[in-house]
Amino acid sequence: MMRVGKAVATVAAHRVFRCESLSTKSLNTPANLCSSPISDTTISPELRKMPSAVEAKIAPSMLSSDFANLASEAERMVSFGADWLHMDIMIDVDLQDGYVSDLAKALLLFFPIYQKLADSCHFVQNLTIGAPVIASLRKHTKAYLDCHLMVTNPLDYVDQLSKAGASGFTFHVEVSQDNWQELVTQIKSKGMKPGVALKPGTPIEDVYPLLEGENPVEMVLVMTVEPGFGGQKFIPDMMNKVRTLREKYPELDIEVDGGLGPSTIEEAASAGANCIVAGSSVFGAQDPAQVISLLKTTVNKAQKLVK
Ligand SMILES: O=C(CO)[C@@H](O)[C@H](O)COP(=O)(O)O
Structure with missing residues (x-):
């Protein structure tokens, strides 16, 4: 019971942070995100000594939704x-492949600035x-929008995504070695969660x-x-990363993404993941609510938040 209180208080502190920033932009604040404005000071000294635990957050991947009905799909999931x-958020304009390749190669040869443009556009094939x-x-939902940027120049998107109403902003370490401090x-x-x-x-x-020092990120997405x-096969070896991270950072939000569903959740949850992205297993299920509930219960059991 007490461990639940600690986790809820920790989560609430994060939520209050985002809610304040949303309200300054006159966005409707998510009721479920703002209902328990517990500040860190309300945690008793006794609770502070309890082993930590992090609450499950189940995040259906809207990539598997019907994009033509995005608002109602979002409402359905909530x-x-x-x-x-x-x-x-994926961008792929590969100027070096495809039908523009000759022109692109010429531009890259004579005008190095186009290399920057090419690099800035290409991260995934989608x-x-x-x-x-x-x-x-955002006009149709108050939900927490957990944005995963699969782009090579995330810094260029901070302002526009914040104005659009993003709640979380996750960028890739592979493309941010030089500027992650500025990004965070x-x-x-x-007012977004990095x-x-x-x-x-x-x-x-x-x-x-990125997790140490004065200005750390608040979530790692493995x-x-x-x-x-979407729809790819879960890579079990990645659980070693999750386990290592959980041992080192007991209170960190650790998210996993790709191939998660009823057949893989036990492995992810027992390794220590608490934020679960699930696309095809949720949207393709006959009973998505049941899948979401199973994912959540498995995580909360692994975190010993429920029996
Ligand atoms: O970012 C990605 C893929 O790059 C994911 O968010 C997928 O959309 C997850 O889909 P499933 O593997 O759960 O179907």
Whole structure:
């Protein structure tokens, strides 16, 4: 019981932070995010000594939704018990491939500035949504919008995504070695929760610097598939990263994304993941509410928040 109180208080502190920033922008604040404005000072000294635990947050990946009905799909997921909505922001304009390649190569050769443009556009082999869609969706939902940026220049999107109503802003460590401090500062200054993501081939040690020091990120997203598409197979080896991270950071939000569902949740939850992104397993289920509930209960049991 007491451990539940500690976790709720920790989570509430995060939520209050985002709610304040949303309200300054006259957005409707998510009722479920603002209902318990527990400040850290309300945690008793006894609770502070309790082993920590982090609450489950289940985030259906809207990449698997019917984009033509995004608002009603979002509403459906929230009514089924989703805590967050996961928004995959992917940009791929590969100027070096395809029918523009000759022109692009010539430009790259003579005008190095075009290399910057090419690099800035290419991260995954897919194109999904951007700030205009987030802004449209925000008009229809108060839910926490957990935005995962699969782009090579995340800094360029902080302002527009904040204005669009994003709640979380997760960027990739692979493309932010040089400017993550500035990124985190800007993301926080806009009232969003900063997170860092890593691809399957990236060692977990690469995110440690972003978790230490004065201005840390508040979530790590461990990709359990190669970023780019929904419906891929979960890579179990990634659980070593989650386990290592959980041992080192007991109170950190650790998110996993890719191939999560009833058949893989036990493995992810017991390794220590508490934020679960699930696309095809939720949207493709006959009873999505039941899947969301199963994912949540499995995480909360692993965190010993429920029996
Ligand atoms: O970001 C991605 C893929 O890059 C994910 O968010 C997927 O959308 C998850 O889908 P499933 O693997 O759960 O179907």
